[in-house]
Amino acid sequence: MTHTAAYFEFLCRMGDNTLVLGHRVSEWCGHAPVLEEDIALANTALDLIGQTQMWLGLAGEVEGKNRDADKLAMLRDVWDFRNCLLVEQPNGDFGQTMMRQFLFDVWHLAMLTELKNSSEQRVADIAAKAIKEVMYHVERSGETVIGLGDGTSESHARMQKALDLLWPYVGELFIPDAVDIAMAEAGIAPDLGKLRDTFDAQVGDVLAAATLTIPDGNFAHKGGRSGTQHSEHLGHLLTQMQWLQRAYPGATW
Amino acid sequence: MSSPNSAYPDTPATRTKPKRHEWPLWEVFIRGQHGMSHRHVGSLHAPDEEKAILNARDVYTRRNEGVSIWVVEARHIAASSPSEKGPLYEPSESKVYRHPTFFDIPDEVGAM
Numbered sequence: 001m002t003h004t005a006a007y008f009e010f011l012c013r014m015g016d017n018t019l020v021l022g023h024r025v026s027e028w029c030g031h032a033p034v035l036e037e038d039i040a041l042a043n044t045a046l047d048l049i050g051q052t053q054m055w056l057g058l059a060g061e062v063e064g065k066n067r068d069a070d071k072l073a074m075l076r077d078v079w080d081f082r083n084c085l086l087v088e089q090p091n092g093d094f095g096q097t098m099m100r101q102f103l104f105d106v107w108h109l110a111m112l113t114e115l116k117n118s119s120e121q122r123v124a125d126i127a128a129k130a131i132k133e134v135m136y137h138v139e140r141s142g143e144t145v146i147g148l149g150d151g152t153s154e155s156h157a158r159m160q161k162a163l164d165l166l167w168p169y170v171g172e173l174f175i176p177d178a179v180d181i182a183m184a185e186a187g188i189a190p191d192l193g194k195l196r197d198t199f200d201a202q203v204g205d206v207l208a209a210a211t212l213t214i215p216d217g218n219f220a221h222k223g224g225r226s227g228t229q230h231s232e233h234l235g236h237l238l239t240q241m242q243w244l245q246r247a248y249p250g251a252t253w
Numbered sequence: 254m255s256s257p258n259s260a261y262p263d264t265p266a267t268r269t270k271p272k273r274h275e276w277p278l279w280e281v282f283i284r285g286q287h288g289m290s291h292r293h294v295g296s297l298h299a300p301d302e303e304k305a306i307l308n309a310r311d312v313y314t315r316r317n318e319g320v321s322i323w324v325v326e327a328r329h330i331a332a333s334s335p336s337e338k339g340p341l342y343e344p345s346e347s348k349v350y351r352h353p354t355f356f357d358i359p360d361e362v363g364a365m
Contacts, residue, residue, distance in 0.1 A: 034276070038298050040311035140307055147300065 008063045009082060010189055013225055015055030016083035019073055021104060022048030023241045024091060035093050040140060046110035047133040054126045074245040079236045086169035086226035087236040095148050095155065096207040099162035102141035107173045109134050110198040142206045149210025162214050171220020278327040280303040283319035291323050
């Protein structure tokens with residue numbers, strides 16, 4: 001794999017994470033349990049879509065095949081997406097959505113913190129801009145996980161169930177492959193394994209305060225970041241997200 | 254049995270009054286970028302004061318309106334009663350000399 005190809009892959013991974021999670025979170029618009037959460041989720045979704053424009057915009061430039069962020073987002077099919085499996089999992093109930101958000105946010109913050117020191121100035125610039133939004137995301141999702149985990153018996157049970165369901169998708173975020181190794185060697189992105197300690201410490205604190213228990217076992221679902229084995233949920237998501245560009249190619253407004 | 258007007262046909266027509274789970278109401282005050290004091294901007298619901306501030310950030314500062322947020326639970330605000338309007342406010346209507354309109358204020362003083 002050439003350096004350019006690996007760099008493009010890396011940028012797609014960053015941008016597809018925020019794109020797919022942003023779309024998932026936007027599915028709550030008009031449906032959240034209370035008005036305040038509805039607008040907060042919409043804000044989060046918009047933050048993530050904004051970050052997507054930067055990551056995929058840069059990816060398109062690096063690739064040099066005349067694909068901008070819109071084309072990459074709307075005209076690729078499932079197997080070309082490079083997001084982790086965690087972010088494509090369905091919303092479930094509000095608690096499950098916030099648990100998914102929290103797990104991703106903590107990883108995202110640790111990742112962006114390292115990317116601020118990237119040898120590629122444009123990557124460092126995007127990370128510096130995004131990190132302010134993500135610091136807020138993690139504060140909000142962490143508070144909500146604590147509030148619901150340490151809440152009523154019903155909310156506690158739902159949050160534990162959400163954690164049990166989503167935990168096996170966490171491992172993928174930290175397992176490096178050839179792309180990650182190439183990026184780490186070039187100083188563009190950090191060694192993924194290094195992020196794990198930060199992640200475990202922060203997640204451990206919040207889950208302890210939330211009276212939730214991390215499930216046993218190290219099993220990790222894989223195949224999202226490489227695109228080889230997305231879960232069935234991503235295809236359904238794309239049919240919604242890409243519908244307009246597929247039905248009316250080139251439509252603008 | 255559903256009540257004829259119910260939007261939820263599965264809801265029994267007769268039932269005991271449900272327990273209210275609504276969060277308390279908070280009044281939100283925001284100091285704008287160039288403002289000098291916090292201004293009341295609206296209200297929202299939240300389970301506690303930390304979440305009230307986060308909610309206020311999301312609901313009321315989306316368009317870069319503020320640099321500082323205050324929240325106060327609505328029940329802690331004491332308010333005057335509209336029925337006392339006469340005795341409270343009308344006596345000042347005829348006291349024009351209380352307005353400092355007889356002085357020239359230099360521009361350098363700025364807003365007072």
